[in-house]
Amino acid sequence: MKRKKSRHYLLPFLGILGFICLALFLFSDNSVFSTEKNIINNKETTQSAYPGVDIVTEITDEKLYSMAIHYPEFKETFLNEQIQQYVSWSKAEFLKQIDQNRKHLREAQASLYILFDIYPIDKDMYSIVFDMESYVGGANGQQNSKVFLVDVKNNSFLQQIEIIIDSEQNRDKLYHLLLHEFKYSEKYKEYLFQDFLEEWVKDKNNHFSNMFLTEDAIVFKFDKYQVTAGAAGSPEISLPFEKVRELITDDWQKKLYPNKQDHGIREPGEATGPNEQLDSDKDIEESILPKKKRVALTFDDGPHNTNTLKILELLDKYNAKATFFMLGNRVDFYPNIAKEIVARGHEPGNHTWSHKDLTTLSKEDINLEIERTNKAIQKATGKEPTVYRPPYGSINNQVREAVNMPPILWTVDTEDWKSRDANKVLKEVQKAVKDDSIILMHDIHNSTVEAVELVLKFLAKEGYECVTVSELNAN
Numbered sequence: 001m002k003r004k005k006s007r008h009y010l011l012p013f014l015g016i017l018g019f020i021c022l023a024l025f026l027f028s029d030n031s032v033f034s035t036e037k038n039i040i041n042n043k044e045t046t047q048s049a050y051p052g053v054d055i056v057t058e059i060t061d062e063k064l065y066s067m068a069i070h071y072p073e074f075k076e077t078f079l080n081e082q083i084q085q086y087v088s089w090s091k092a093e094f095l096k097q098i099d100q101n102r103k104h105l106r107e108a109q110a111s112l113y114i115l116f117d118i119y120p121i122d123k124d125m126y127s128i129v130f131d132m133e134s135y136v137g138g139a140n141g142q143q144n145s146k147v148f149l150v151d152v153k154n155n156s157f158l159q160q161i162e163i164i165i166d167s168e169q170n171r172d173k174l175y176h177l178l179l180h181e182f183k184y185s186e187k188y189k190e191y192l193f194q195d196f197l198e199e200w201v202k203d204k205n206n207h208f209s210n211m212f213l214t215e216d217a218i219v220f221k222f223d224k225y226q227v228t229a230g231a232a233g234s235p236e237i238s239l240p241f242e243k244v245r246e247l248i249t250d251d252w253q254k255k256l257y258p259n260k261q262d263h264g265i266r267e268p269g270e271a272t273g274p275n276e277q278l279d280s281d282k283d284i285e286e287s288i289l290p291k292k293k294r295v296a297l298t299f300d301d302g303p304h305n306t307n308t309l310k311i312l313e314l315l316d317k318y319n320a321k322a323t324f325f326m327l328g329n330r331v332d333f334y335p336n337i338a339k340e341i342v343a344r345g346h347e348p349g350n351h352t353w354s355h356k357d358l359t360t361l362s363k364e365d366i367n368l369e370i371e372r373t374n375k376a377i378q379k380a381t382g383k384e385p386t387v388y389r390p391p392y393g394s395i396n397n398q399v400r401e402a403v404n405m406p407p408i409l410w411t412v413d414t415e416d417w418k419s420r421d422a423n424k425v426l427k428e429v430q431k432a433v434k435d436d437s438i439i440l441m442h443d444i445h446n447s448t449v450e451a452v453e454l455v456l457k458f459l460a461k462e463g464y465e466c467v468t469v470s471e472l473n474a475n
């Protein structure tokens, strides 16, 4: 936000509105949720990049809670029923908890996010990996995940335990493979509870329902707290097929390995393989081709529970990377959105905790605004920002000295917050953009979502590559 306009004329109106809300709350009974359960404010179905798979997005924004739910839809009813059952169950649990916690929900809106990833296994099989995160008051949100292995051709789900040869010896091997990956992971090594992991793997009732397949690995997705401390989030441990080959049934080896032949299990003498070839090709390319024009898209004041996700989809579609200068208190509300930003390869930036003009604060208060935000972003995303943007672009020497990160301003101001008009935003970009521009937008406005699509289309046509601020500054 750049503007500093007083909004005092709104106060009487807000007071009356608040009174009405309070009255409604006091006179309503507990049954209010049963009538609201099926309200979905906005439902959209879009095509995914995978044939035969659509993506359904349901957005619900109520006074006490918001839900942003994404799930895949196939052509086969049976597959859809199972997946929708999981989604409905998650929603019902969430609403039940709101009902139980409504007294504590005065301060912060409750939220439910269901996101998913698709990993093709082969032409007709996909791993669908859901991530559910809910917040219903209190200090911590809840997180869990759910895996579906979908066989589209046979209209069925695969069971993980059918893929692995289940024996005591194999479980022991699997335990050591997972232990090794945890121990060598910078991200998780300090948080592992080794005895939890061992117990989990060796429990005969464990059918590895959190296991999914990608084109070249099997992956275990653990829930928060399952085998690690909370700070590790929900770890994903990937074991390449070569390492787990002997644990996999013959049938599945045949299914999974044909695709692997080109990448080859190399003979010892053949060490100079395709990889080195690739490297030298790349060198040649880099020396001959002219340097590509680059811009950094930056988004301030988020994360926003729906618009940020829509912008992330667009960025993926155009293979663009961006920097999100997030407000600490918004990250606190929407940690899962912040997490998604980083998970998709974008850069997290610090836009202070509460959007105060830093030049009006003491050194201590400046530090508080910055540090608290860095911590919140680190906690939500696993990555600490290395850049910040002072609110209103307002900066002086005291701010520069207090903050131990480079301040990032902008060179193209789209004024999206002022015009709220996608075409005007595009015009501002067309007028001012050049190589190495830093473009300012805000991912909190609906109109900016529309604008992002126009801007990305324009930049792609003009041959610009969209990179993060830190990538832009590295050269």
Ligand code: NI
Pocket: 001, 002, 300, 301, 351, 355, 391, 392
């Ligand atoms: Ni701002």
